[in-house]
Amino acid sequence: MPSSVPSVETVFTARQITKVYHMGEVDVHALRGVDLELFAGEFVVLLGPSGSGKSTLLNILGGLDVPSGGEVFYRDRQLTEFDDAALTRYRRDHVGFVFQFYNLIPSLTARENVSLITEIARNPMSPVEALELVDLGKRLDHFPAQMSGGEQQRVAIARAVAKRPDVLLCDEPTGALDVRTGVLVLEAIQKINAELKTTTAVITHNAVIAEMADRVIHLSGGEITGVEMNSRKRPASELNW
Numbered sequence: 001m002p003s004s005v006p007s008v009e010t011v012f013t014a015r016q017i018t019k020v021y022h023m024g025e026v027d028v029h030a031l032r033g034v035d036l037e038l039f040a041g042e043f044v045v046l047l048g049p050s051g052s053g054k055s056t057l058l059n060i061l062g063g064l065d066v067p068s069g070g071e072v073f074y075r076d077r078q079l080t081e082f083d084d085a086a087l088t089r090y091r092r093d094h095v096g097f098v099f100q101f102y103n104l105i106p107s108l109t110a111r112e113n114v115s116l117i118t119e120i121a122r123n124p125m126s127p128v129e130a131l132e133l134v135d136l137g138k139r140l141d142h143f144p145a146q147m148s149g150g151e152q153q154r155v156a157i158a159r160a161v162a163k164r165p166d167v168l169l170c171d172e173p174t175g176a177l178d179v180r181t182g183v184l185v186l187e188a189i190q191k192i193n194a195e196l197k198t199t200t201a202v203i204t205h206n207a208v209i210a211e212m213a214d215r216v217i218h219l220s221g222g223e224i225t226g227v228e229m230n231s232r233k234r235p236a237s238e239l240n241w
């Protein structure tokens, strides 16, 4: 155990994390010594160009991937010492994921897609409550094919937050959406962060989206190149790109 144990208000501490993918003869250095802290309840945007290491970093924090080197703490537990079973429990109990593509089950309604998670979670909200949170109370019995892309993404968000996760990790959540529907999705994420106090990290390469964050973490070439606080964070409803 290192000398400085992260405080309770620090949700993630990453120290010198590296990730190298071996592609035949070539080593791809996706992360080159990243130090990072994420704090309870904050809304962070990870901003950087394609290939800068954003998804790799988010996947490591969420226990979907493991670093090649360095240490990652989730609160006072060292994720980098977890075995596969412990990582699975960690993801199930504490992490909500939202991806660019919604990964809904086409043959299930919105309510049933969310139920898949609430049935196995420890202290979930009801599927109806989760869907109302993302303003889909009137789409409970719609199938994915009967909903717009933005609505489907909001079902995916309801599914991610219905178990009341400690952290919500979103990888390009508006990447497949036009501005109007993208803003509605960002409004849903912002509302969840504000009302449930879920620590939230959103990956984007769209600098406009960074304006809604408490803190913006810039990545380039597998390194953090800057961290800035937004003096005035903007409501998602004001964003345009």
Ligand SMILES: Nc1ncnc2c1ncn2[C@@H]1O[C@H](COP(=O)(O)OP(=O)(O)OP(=O)(O)O)[C@@H](O)[C@H]1O
Pocket: 021, 022, 023, 028, 029, 030, 048, 049, 050, 051, 052, 053, 054, 055, 056, 057, 205
């Ligand atoms: N499974 C993998 N195998 C090999 N190389 C990978 C793998 N995953 C990512 N990489 C490489 O690691 C680097 C960082 O990728 P990553 O997906 O983390 O970047 P990103 O900033 O999220 O990019 P994007 O915005 O395009 O999703 C890239 O050079 C990528 O090609």
